[in-house]
Amino acid sequence: MTTDLTQLPAHALLDLYKRGETSPVEVTQAVLTRAARVNPKINAFSLLDEKSAMASAKESEIRWQAHRQSAAPLGALEGIPTSIKDLILTQGWPTLRGSRTVDPHQAWDVDAPVTARLREAGAVLLGKTTTPEFGCKGETNSPATGITRNPWNLNKTPGGSSGGTAAAVAAGLGPLGVGTDGAGSVRIPAAFCGNFGLKPSFGRVPAYPLSPFGSVAHLGPHTMSVQDAALMMNVMKRPDARDWTSLPYDAADYSAGLNDGIRGLRIAYSPTLGFAQNVHPEIASAVADAVKVLESLGAHVEQIDPGFEDPLEITTGLWFLGAWTVWSTLSAEQQSVADPDFRAEAELGARLTALEIQHLNQRRGVLGSMMRQFMQRFDLLVTPAVAIPAFDALPAGHSPLSPASMLGWTPFSYPFNLTQQPASTIPCGLTQDGLPMGLQFVGPMFGDALVLRASKAYENTRPIARPII
Numbered sequence: 001m002t003t004d005l006t007q008l009p010a011h012a013l014l015d016l017y018k019r020g021e022t023s024p025v026e027v028t029q030a031v032l033t034r035a036a037r038v039n040p041k042i043n044a045f046s047l048l049d050e051k052s053a054m055a056s057a058k059e060s061e062i063r064w065q066a067h068r069q070s071a072a073p074l075g076a077l078e079g080i081p082t083s084i085k086d087l088i089l090t091q092g093w094p095t096l097r098g099s100r101t102v103d104p105h106q107a108w109d110v111d112a113p114v115t116a117r118l119r120e121a122g123a124v125l126l127g128k129t130t131t132p133e134f135g136c137k138g139e140t141n142s143p144a145t146g147i148t149r150n151p152w153n154l155n156k157t158p159g160g161s162s163g164g165t166a167a168a169v170a171a172g173l174g175p176l177g178v179g180t181d182g183a184g185s186v187r188i189p190a191a192f193c194g195n196f197g198l199k200p201s202f203g204r205v206p207a208y209p210l211s212p213f214g215s216v217a218h219l220g221p222h223t224m225s226v227q228d229a230a231l232m233m234n235v236m237k238r239p240d241a242r243d244w245t246s247l248p249y250d251a252a253d254y255s256a257g258l259n260d261g262i263r264g265l266r267i268a269y270s271p272t273l274g275f276a277q278n279v280h281p282e283i284a285s286a287v288a289d290a291v292k293v294l295e296s297l298g299a300h301v302e303q304i305d306p307g308f309e310d311p312l313e314i315t316t317g318l319w320f321l322g323a324w325t326v327w328s329t330l331s332a333e334q335q336s337v338a339d340p341d342f343r344a345e346a347e348l349g350a351r352l353t354a355l356e357i358q359h360l361n362q363r364r365g366v367l368g369s370m371m372r373q374f375m376q377r378f379d380l381l382v383t384p385a386v387a388i389p390a391f392d393a394l395p396a397g398h399s400p401l402s403p404a405s406m407l408g409w410t411p412f413s414y415p416f417n418l419t420q421q422p423a424s425t426i427p428c429g430l431t432q433d434g435l436p437m438g439l440q441f442v443g444p445m446f447g448d449a450l451v452l453r454a455s456k457a458y459e460n461t462r463p464i465a466r467p468i469i
Contacts, residue, residue: 083169
């Protein structure tokens with residue numbers, strides 16, 4: 001096992017804490033020391049609060065000492081350095097949403113549900129991670145925070161919109177991070193940065209306030225390992241009455257049965273979903289090899305497409321409507337300092353009529369019903385995570401925005417925001433240029449634990465690699 005505390009997953013750190021072989025203070029200090037060296041290179045944090053993190057770590061260390069002496073209760077993530085995406089409310093810290101339009105000098109006295117649950121579980125909150133303005137795209141750049149970069153290659157993007165979260169986890173700046181996913185924003189950066197990422201079933205993780213982008217928006221974990229994600233989900237899925245769209249509480253322990261394997265599971269393998277035209281050949285090959293691994297583990301794999309057409313128009317139409325909703329609340333002065341990409345999305349959203357929006361929602365309903373029926377025949381669907389490896393990291397507004405330029409290169413992610421199904425991304429190798437590639441597991445609605453179990457079965461055969469930075 002590595003002696004570098006910043007390279008250890010959360011579950012390994014918890015084991016060390018339990019044995020008294022290291023402490024939350026030592027680990028948090030190691031992460032902060034590494035962040036001082038690495039974060040200027042990758043720009044993963046928009047806010048890093050060393051004083052608060054160390055105070056939290058010291059409190060956690062006292063709780064661990066009491067636990068070892070008297071079996072006092074502990075939180076499930078006691079002493080684990082964790083980052084929060086800058087779209088998620090965090091008491092005491094500004095939530096600027098990657099935007100110069102948000103006033104940082106207002107009261108910041110509310111924790112979002114996921115932030116509150118992480119605090120209750122003893123996590124050491126490090127700071128806020130970068131996002132494009134209002135999480136509006138699949139790369140992480142903005143006029144407010146500049147360009148965030150990929151730890152595997154600083155010339156490449158970490159993806160988005162949870163690019164700061166993914167870059168931080170990949171670079172060893174805390175083993176846990178919270179992201180959001182409205183069209184792939186957890187899974188795209190996880191694939192580009194070589195992490196594990198999970199988009200849970202919609203409503204499984206309570207949200208507040210609800211996203212202006214509506215019911216495509218999910219909250220999920222970015223982690224160094226599948227087991228870490230299961231630990232996070234046990235915490236994140238706890239109920240919060242502020243989210244009226246949230247699911248009934250699932251009290252199951254997602255860590256239980258994690259190593260039960262996939263023998264006998266029925267897996268549908270779709271290399272293109274029937275419409276993806278330009279899957280990078282190295283990714284296509286790596287995913288095909290990963291599917292052979294799943295077969296060797298005892299799964300029954302059938303190559304088959306679900307049978308729906310590309311829902312890009314549905315996704316971007318509903319997304320642009322959300323952008324217009326936010327844009328319409330901004331003053332002319334605020335609009336003048338906004339990301340040109342966000343402006344372009346809002347302008348496209350302004351063109352939609354009420355009837356067109358209704359038709360988009362009807363088409364979404366047809367897609368959701370089709371996938372509910374498809375998943376009656378299969379336990380899981382497997383696809384590539386993203387069609388291409390990470391592309392160049394460029395500033396906001398670097399090229400004209402269109403539906404195709406915004407999401408056309410990630411055709412495997414956004415359909416499952418529309419259907420609200422749980423989906424994970426796990427690394428399945430590196431390209432010849434040394435960039436991570438991702439495999440996606442899609443489960444039936446409410447099958448979050450099954451997605452984690454299948455991801456762990458694959459991870460057991462192909463441990464997740466770490467970048468050198």
